[in-house]
Amino acid sequence: MIGTGTVSPSADRTASSYWVETDGVKLLMDCGAGTMHRCAQFRIPWHQATHVAITHFHQDHWGELPMFLFAGRWGTLPARTAPLTLIGPVGFRNRLMVLAGAVGDWLLDPGYPLETREIAPGATMDLARGVTLEACKTPHTAESLAYGVRAGGTRLVYTGDTGPDDALGRWAKGCDLLVAECSLPDGQGISIHLTPTQAGALARAAGANRLVLTHFYPQIEGTDPAGVARRAFKGDVVAAHDGDRFTIGS
Ligand SMILES: [Zn+2]
C-alpha cells in the first residue's frame, strides 16, 4: 500500500498507489501524487516495474504518472532500458497523447520501450505467463475501472474508486484479498464512493477472504472504519496505512 489517501492532502497518506509483485510481474496500480517519494521511503523497486495500470482519470490516481515515466530515464542509475507497459481505461491513449502535447514528446518515448494498452470493462489481459489482469466497470466516472489480478490460483481485487454496486460484488467473487476504497464515514455516503458498511457489504457479496480498506478522506480519519466494516463482513478487515504489505497465497 504505497498511498492510501485521496486528492485531499494529508500528512500521513499520499494519493492512490499500490504495488503488486508476483511471478514475472511488478505492477503499479494507480500513480497519484506522492507515489515516487513513498516508493523511495518504502524501498519499493519502482524502476523495475513491468506494468502500470491506471483505474481512472482523476488526478489522485494518475497525476504523478509523468513523473514516474520521467524518473525512469533521469531519476535512476543506470537509466531504465527494460520495456514498460501502461494500461488504462478506454480513452487512455488519447489522454496520454494530449498530455504529451503539454509536458513533452518524451512522455510517449521516455528512453525505454513504452507500450500503451487500453482495457475494456469485462476484458482480461495477460501480464505475464500465468498472470492476468481483469477489469470491471465501477460507478464513479465514465471510464472508471476496478482491477483484478490472478496468479497461481489466487486473486486480488482493487476497486479503484467506486460507489455501491451489486455487479462489482458478483465480479469480485472469490477474491482472496479485496482492496476496497472507503472514502467516507457511514451517514455521509454518496453514490460514487463507499462507506465502511458498504465496503463490508461488497466484501461479503464477493465472499472475500480479507478486506483491506483504503482511500480515506479526512472526514473518515479518527473513526474506526475497520470496526464498522466488520459488522457487515465477518472475514479479516484491516484499515490500511501507507507502507502496509499483504501477502496472498504462500
Ligand atoms: Zn480517488
Ligand SMILES: [Zn+2]
Ligand atoms: Zn476518483
